[in-house]
Amino acid sequence: MKQLSEIGEDALIEQLIKDLDQGDDVLVGPGDDCAVVDLGAVSGLGAGADVYQLLKTDAIVEGVHYLPDTPAAEVGWKAVARVLSDFAAMGGCPGNLLVTIALAPDQEVCYVQELYRGLKKCADLYGAVICGGETSSVPHGSAAVISVAGTGWVKKNQLVRRSGGQVGDLVLVTGKLGGSIQGKHLSFTPRLEEAKWMTENFAIRSMMDLSDGLARDLPRLAKASGCDFVIDEASLPCNQGCDAAQAMNDGEDYELLLTVSPQVVSRLLESWSAQFSALPLTVVGELIEGQVRGAQGGWEHFTETS
Amino acid sequence: MKQLSEIGEDALIEQLIKDLDQGDDVLVGPGDDCAVVDLGAVSGLGAGADVYQLLKTDAIVEGVHYLPDTPAAEVGWKAVARVLSDFAAMGGCPGNLLVTIALAPDQEVCYVQELYRGLKKCADLYGAVICGGETSSVPHGSAAVISVAGTGWVKKNQLVRRSGGQVGDLVLVTGKLGGSIQGKHLSFTPRLEEAKWMTENFAIRSMMDLSDGLARDLPRLAKASGCDFVIDEASLPCNQGCDAAQAMNDGEDYELLLTVSPQVVSRLLESWSAQFSALPLTVVGELIEGQVRGAQGGWEHFTETS
Numbered sequence: 001m002k003q004l005s006e007i008g009e010d011a012l013i014e015q016l017i018k019d020l021d022q023g024d025d026v027l028v029g030p031g032d033d034c035a036v037v038d039l040g041a042v043s044g045l046g047a048g049a050d051v052y053q054l055l056k057t058d059a060i061v062e063g064v065h066y067l068p069d070t071p072a073a074e075v076g077w078k079a080v081a082r083v084l085s086d087f088a089a090m091g092g093c094p095g096n097l098l099v100t101i102a103l104a105p106d107q108e109v110c111y112v113q114e115l116y117r118g119l120k121k122c123a124d125l126y127g128a129v130i131c132g133g134e135t136s137s138v139p140h141g142s143a144a145v146i147s148v149a150g151t152g153w154v155k156k157n158q159l160v161r162r163s164g165g166q167v168g169d170l171v172l173v174t175g176k177l178g179g180s181i182q183g184k185h186l187s188f189t190p191r192l193e194e195a196k197w198m199t200e201n202f203a204i205r206s207m208m209d210l211s212d213g214l215a216r217d218l219p220r221l222a223k224a225s226g227c228d229f230v231i232d233e234a235s236l237p238c239n240q241g242c243d244a245a246q247a248m249n250d251g252e253d254y255e256l257l258l259t260v261s262p263q264v265v266s267r268l269l270e271s272w273s274a275q276f277s278a279l280p281l282t283v284v285g286e287l288i289e290g291q292v293r294g295a296q297g298g299w300e301h302f303t304e305t306s
Numbered sequence: 307m308k309q310l311s312e313i314g315e316d317a318l319i320e321q322l323i324k325d326l327d328q329g330d331d332v333l334v335g336p337g338d339d340c341a342v343v344d345l346g347a348v349s350g351l352g353a354g355a356d357v358y359q360l361l362k363t364d365a366i367v368e369g370v371h372y373l374p375d376t377p378a379a380e381v382g383w384k385a386v387a388r389v390l391s392d393f394a395a396m397g398g399c400p401g402n403l404l405v406t407i408a409l410a411p412d413q414e415v416c417y418v419q420e421l422y423r424g425l426k427k428c429a430d431l432y433g434a435v436i437c438g439g440e441t442s443s444v445p446h447g448s449a450a451v452i453s454v455a456g457t458g459w460v461k462k463n464q465l466v467r468r469s470g471g472q473v474g475d476l477v478l479v480t481g482k483l484g485g486s487i488q489g490k491h492l493s494f495t496p497r498l499e500e501a502k503w504m505t506e507n508f509a510i511r512s513m514m515d516l517s518d519g520l521a522r523d524l525p526r527l528a529k530a531s532g533c534d535f536v537i538d539e540a541s542l543p544c545n546q547g548c549d550a551a552q553a554m555n556d557g558e559d560y561e562l563l564l565t566v567s568p569q570v571v572s573r574l575l576e577s578w579s580a581q582f583s584a585l586p587l588t589v590v591g592e593l594i595e596g597q598v599r600g601a602q603g604g605w606e607h608f609t610e611t612s
Contacts, residue, residue, distance in 0.1 A: 149455030
């Protein structure tokens with residue numbers, strides 16, 4: 001019988017979601033950064049609303065996404081920021097958050113207080129509200145798990161999915177890639193402001209956030225869009241001390257990966273530099289005709305080798 | 307420095323939530339079975355809507371809420387049913403669910419498929435939709451964690467909180483209590499139908515679901531309502547083979563605990579037997595004047611002794 005480590009995360013998710021029914025109010029189900037719900041389909045709520053509700057859940061695990069000696073406030077920041085990054089990836093903004101913490105009974109109370117301080121700091125800064133949660137114990141010696149679920153909002157005409165890319169689109173990334181393990185993975189900025197500005201002002205055809213590395217995430221976007229892709233490795237914006245291989249594979253960049261038509265790109269880049277002069281926006285590749293090849297490299301949750 | 311096991315779950319939660327701000331749209335924040343959100347406060351959605359949105363997250367942990375050899379489909383059922391039970395406890399019904407699973411890489415793929423079959427079976431039966439999720443690995447040897455978050459709906463005039471109880475209210479429970487560990491904790495029925503019927507037809511003043519045992523949960527309800535309580539142990543509806551102490555303390559009953567005014571109770575009991583002849587509804591105590599005593603017994607997550 002096969003183990004998770006033999007099939008990997010993407011194949012697992014594909015198997016799990018294939019039998020799920022989609023609700024009448026669910027516009028986008030499993031497989032994108034967030035689920036998208038049309039509340040106009042819910043009795044009593046105005047069908048004329050100009051927003052969709054976004055739903056997202058995410059979890060970080062001790063020993064996988066952070067270490068036992070990582071400062072608790074940074075763990076909390078990361079747990080919330082990851083979810084906010086997914087709202088950004090759809091062109092949306094956060095609403096209310098629910099926090100589940102599963103910790104060993106011998107964890108210190110002040111650790112949990114610091115953890116919550118980090119959760120709240122990130123939520124406050126980006127306009128999210130922690131409105132509930134759950135605490136549970138894990139057995140002695142087990143890794144702690146912190147799960148954050150939340151609602152968000154996106155204007156109907158600013159919703160961007162992974163699947164909207166077209167052959168010929170240029171592929172862009174915000175910021176610099178690689179080496180996140182040096183510290184950025186605990187203190188990154190969810191690109192809410194940047195995503196809002198881009199989706200308000202430009203036709204962004206497809207978008208997602210980079211969590212598992214460009215080498216793994218771009219194939220996902222291309223596959224969802226029914227395209228293949230090329231990457232110009234020489235063009236990759238690398239963090240200091242990183243080479244192109246690290247920019248491709250390190251993961252946890254939490255930058256935006258997006259595609260636009262070639263007609264849009266020069267105007268976008270020009271306006272971007274005026275708006276966000278400190279943050280690069282870089283063309284790194286193109287969507288091309290064909291079927292996506294299997295992803296190589298990047299972060300794979302259940303295999304042993306990465 | 308104090309550990310979680312020394313202060314316990316209720317004191318921990320009290321400390322964590324005291325600094326949280328409540329959003330403008332959040333009608334009920336941390337401390338009840340679900341958070342309650344008034345979407346009328348969200349731009350573009352009809353302020354005239356006759357429903358509130360409920361938000362809930364919950365997690366079950368291997369070795370705490372189920373065992374490594376518990377059939378995976380039953381684990382999945384339980385993970386969803388616990389959340390639905392919380393929607394019932396507010397007088398509501400479920401909407402969309404997000405499922406987070408954190409499992410060791412050596413877990414078998416067929417285990418996860420069975421787990422999802424159980425999640426879906428429970429969701430389908432009660433009208434919930436799994437619209438997204440997240441998978442993560444945990445380190446080898448760590449307990450698996452399954453977290454389910456979801457949205458639900460409640461008619462504004464049928465919302466019941468823990469805090470609505472009044473001095474003189476009679477305290478009732480649905481079903482029978484105790485001995486859930488024999489199997490019921492994996493296959494219980496979330497009392498959605500019963501809660502809907504009761505809140506449609508009667509003035510239910512306060513309600514919650516029984517997850518940690520009457521001995522621990524009734525003090526929570528009484529405290530939220532600003533009352534003390536008495537329990538008539540002789541009246542407790544005990545599951546076969548259980549005594550009153552087990553009915554008080556065993557936990558995981560997932561029955562409804564509610565209070566109504568004495569003027570309502572006889573009419574409620576009479577209509578109930580006509581409607582749900584197979585399920586008892588039993589008066590087990592009364593809310594009285596005073597401040598609630600500290601909870602004794604029941605299930606306490608972080609202490610060693612229970």
